[in-house]
Amino acid sequence: MFQYIVKRLLGLAPTLLLVGVMVFLFVHLLPGDPARLAAGPEATPETVQLVRQDLGLDRPLPQQFLRFVNGVAHWDFGRSLRTKRPVATEIAERFMPTFWLTLWSMAWSVAFGMTIGIVSAVWRNRWPDRVGMTLAVSGISFPAFALGMVLMQVFSVQLGWLPTVGDDTWKHYLLPSLTLGAAVAAIMARFTRSSFVDILGEDFIRTARSKGLDERQVIVRHGLRNALIPVVTMMGLQFGFLLGGSIVVEKVFNWPGLGRLLVDAVDMRDYPVIQALVLLFSLEFIVINLVVDVMYGFINPTIRYR
Amino acid sequence: MSDIAPLPEIGAVALAVDEIRTPWSEFWRKFRRQKTGVVAGVFVILLVIVAIAAPWIVPFDAENYFDYDQLNAPPSMAHWFGVDALGRDILSRILMGARISLAAGFVSVAAGAIVGTLLGLVAGYYEGWWDRIIMRICDVLFAFPGILLAIGIVAILGGGMANVIVAVAVFSIPTFARLVRGNTLALKHLTFIEAVRSVGATDWTIIARHIFPGTIPAVIVYFSLRIGTSIITAASLSFLGMGAQPPTPEWGAMLDAARSDMLTAPHQAIFPAIAIFVTVLAFNLLGDALRDALDPKLERR
Numbered sequence: 178m179f180q181y182i183v184k185r186l187l188g189l190a191p192t193l194l195l196v197g198v199m200v201f202l203f204v205h206l207l208p209g210d211p212a213r214l215a216a217g218p219e220a221t222p223e224t225v226q227l228v229r230q231d232l233g234l235d236r237p238l239p240q241q242f243l244r245f246v247n248g249v250a251h252w253d254f255g256r257s258l259r260t261k262r263p264v265a266t267e268i269a270e271r272f273m274p275t276f277w278l279t280l281w282s283m284a285w286s287v288a289f290g291m292t293i294g295i296v297s298a299v300w301r302n303r304w305p306d307r308v309g310m311t312l313a314v315s316g317i318s319f320p321a322f323a324l325g326m327v328l329m330q331v332f333s334v335q336l337g338w339l340p341t342v343g344d345d346t347w348k349h350y351l352l353p354s355l356t357l358g359a360a361v362a363a364i365m366a367r368f369t370r371s372s373f374v375d376i377l378g379e380d381f382i383r384t385a386r387s388k389g390l391d392e393r394q395v396i397v398r399h400g401l402r403n404a405l406i407p408v409v410t411m412m413g414l415q416f417g418f419l420l421g422g423s424i425v426v427e428k429v430f431n432w433p434g435l436g437r438l439l440v441d442a443v444d445m446r447d448y449p450v451i452q453a454l455v456l457l458f459s460l461e462f463i464v465i466n467l468v469v470d471v472m473y474g475f476i477n478p479t480i481r482y483r
Numbered sequence: 484m485s486d487i488a489p490l491p492e493i494g495a496v497a498l499a500v501d502e503i504r505t506p507w508s509e510f511w512r513k514f515r516r517q518k519t520g521v522v523a524g525v526f527v528i529l530l531v532i533v534a535i536a537a538p539w540i541v542p543f544d545a546e547n548y549f550d551y552d553q554l555n556a557p558p559s560m561a562h563w564f565g566v567d568a569l570g571r572d573i574l575s576r577i578l579m580g581a582r583i584s585l586a587a588g589f590v591s592v593a594a595g596a597i598v599g600t601l602l603g604l605v606a607g608y609y610e611g612w613w614d615r616i617i618m619r620i621c622d623v624l625f626a627f628p629g630i631l632l633a634i635g636i637v638a639i640l641g642g643g644m645a646n647v648i649v650a651v652a653v654f655s656i657p658t659f660a661r662l663v664r665g666n667t668l669a670l671k672h673l674t675f676i677e678a679v680r681s682v683g684a685t686d687w688t689i690i691a692r693h694i695f696p697g698t699i700p701a702v703i704v705y706f707s708l709r710i711g712t713s714i715i716t717a718a719s720l721s722f723l724g725m726g727a728q729p730p731t732p733e734w735g736a737m738l739d740a741a742r743s744d745m746l747t748a749p750h751q752a753i754f755p756a757i758a759i760f761v762t763v764l765a766f767n768l769l770g771d772a773l774r775d776a777l778d779p780k781l782e783r784r
């Protein structure tokens with residue numbers, strides 16, 4: 178197991194390197210001169226030259242890349258062009274709201290998605306299945322930002338039950354996390370259903386039934402555990418979707434998280450912030466996929482890691 | 484069409500049938516049975532017709548007609564979907580927006596599918612270094628959650644609908660590449676490919692005439708499902724202010740503009756939201772039906 182984790186970590190190295198190179202080159206792909214962007218529109222040529230030296234932009238590319246990697250390793254992403262504060266501080270402040278939002282959304286979507294999926298598979302082609310799958314296909318077709326606006330209009334504005342913006346209490350988390358989780362819940366429901374339908378057709382389910390177990394036990398004990406394996410993979414893949422979706426949802430609910438920071442940074446062409454955030458998001462995504470792979474082993478002992 | 488031999492149904496022709504069962508007729512027989520899929524397909528066709536005819540059927544000019552007496556007016560006989568904050572007719576804007584959304588969805592997925600399919604064929608057929616390099620590139624593209632990659636590309640190229648299409652196309656590439664590579668790997672060891680090779684067919688002939696047709700069903704299914712996602716992503720980028728710019732009647736941008744008037748004029752948000760939902764729903768239902776009709780694995784059940 179431990180060896181497997183080490184092997185996977187080593188296998189990540191080339192991907193990480195390429196992601197790093199891409200994020201690093203990002204600054205050089207931007208239209209215009211990054212030094213001029215950093216110095217501001219009114220700067221004189223001398224100031225721009227000074228800024229260029231300060232940022233190390235006058236050195237050869239490989240040297241700049243090493244400097245970038247070294248900076249990242251020391252948690253130094255430069256300063257935001259907009260606020261002039263260190264990017265690491267900006268991100269640290271915004272990290273937790275997004276983290277909790279994504280986690281809550283994942284919890285919702287797993288709970289709803291798996292329930293709907295299992296119910297649909299057990300009552301296949303009957304009305305619970307039709308209702309469940311109609312909900313699911315609607316869920317993947319409704320864009321998160323539209324859903325967020327509708328929910329906010331109904332529950333915050335018309336009914337006045339829930340607050341609209343901010344992240345102070347658990348009530349604030351309700352609407353944004355439901356909005357963000359809806360699409361993932363829908364995908365999970367469809368996926369759980371198809372994986373459960375496969376499992377229910379297996380021989381060992383027939384055996385379990387024929388030895389006289391009641392249906393509830395067959396489904397929970399024998400079906401659920403085996404259906405979990407593909408569902409966990411899907412969960413990992415969907416985390417990336419949640420990270421991306423949070424960018425949109427945070428704008429709808431004016432959420433003080435990383436997604437809104439990114440949108441503002443793109444608006445302002447605040448490239449050190451964009452760079453750091455893109456790196457952070459993709460790192461998170463890579464790590465989550467690794468965790469999912471490792472979790473396999475705990476759920477399914479028949480998988481041998483070499 | 485006789486080139487599409489690799490479809491597995493061919494082997495199942497043990498029944499006595501009077502008519503010849505081509506892959507196409509088999510597909511049509513199975514697709515026709517799925518009522519929702521047929522309805523969705525008809526709806527998509529209608530939508531395409533409406534989108535093409537939009538400039539001639541809109542009741543008002545979508546960008547330059549301002550009715551200053553009816554700012555934020557709710558739906559009425561003259562303006563079926565109401566009027567927005569600048570006095571523009573929402574129905575006209577939604578009809579014109581259909582052009583943009585459909586074009587964005589279709590063009591970006593088509594570009595992604597073409598590039599992805601080519602890469603997948605090359606990676607799967609030649610394996611070795613080609614495979615390693617192409618799959619590594621896909622891994623890197625996969626390392627960024629979809630919309631983030633699109634935002635990065637828009638940040639480099641600048642805002643605007645054309646760049647959004649490029650961005651969405653780029654992040655469709657790796658999924659198509661993986662899909663086609665998997666199919667190619669499975670197909671290339673089959674006996675009929677060996678037979679073609681033994682009579683001296685070139686690599687290009689084998690790929691283009693014998694392997695590519697076998698990957699078509701999977702690509703078609705994915706194409707339809709992907710269009711829905713791409714329309715949502717393109718609209719999301721516009722909603723974030725990175726896509727279509729203000730006067731353009733893009734659905735996502737319309738929702739963004741409606742945010743400030745949600746209290747007084749919710750109809751401004753409702754109609755574009757419904758437009759996106761119904762369009763994406765139609766593509767998803769169509770994709771589901773296509774998958775059920777084309778996926779040989781489902782047949783055994």
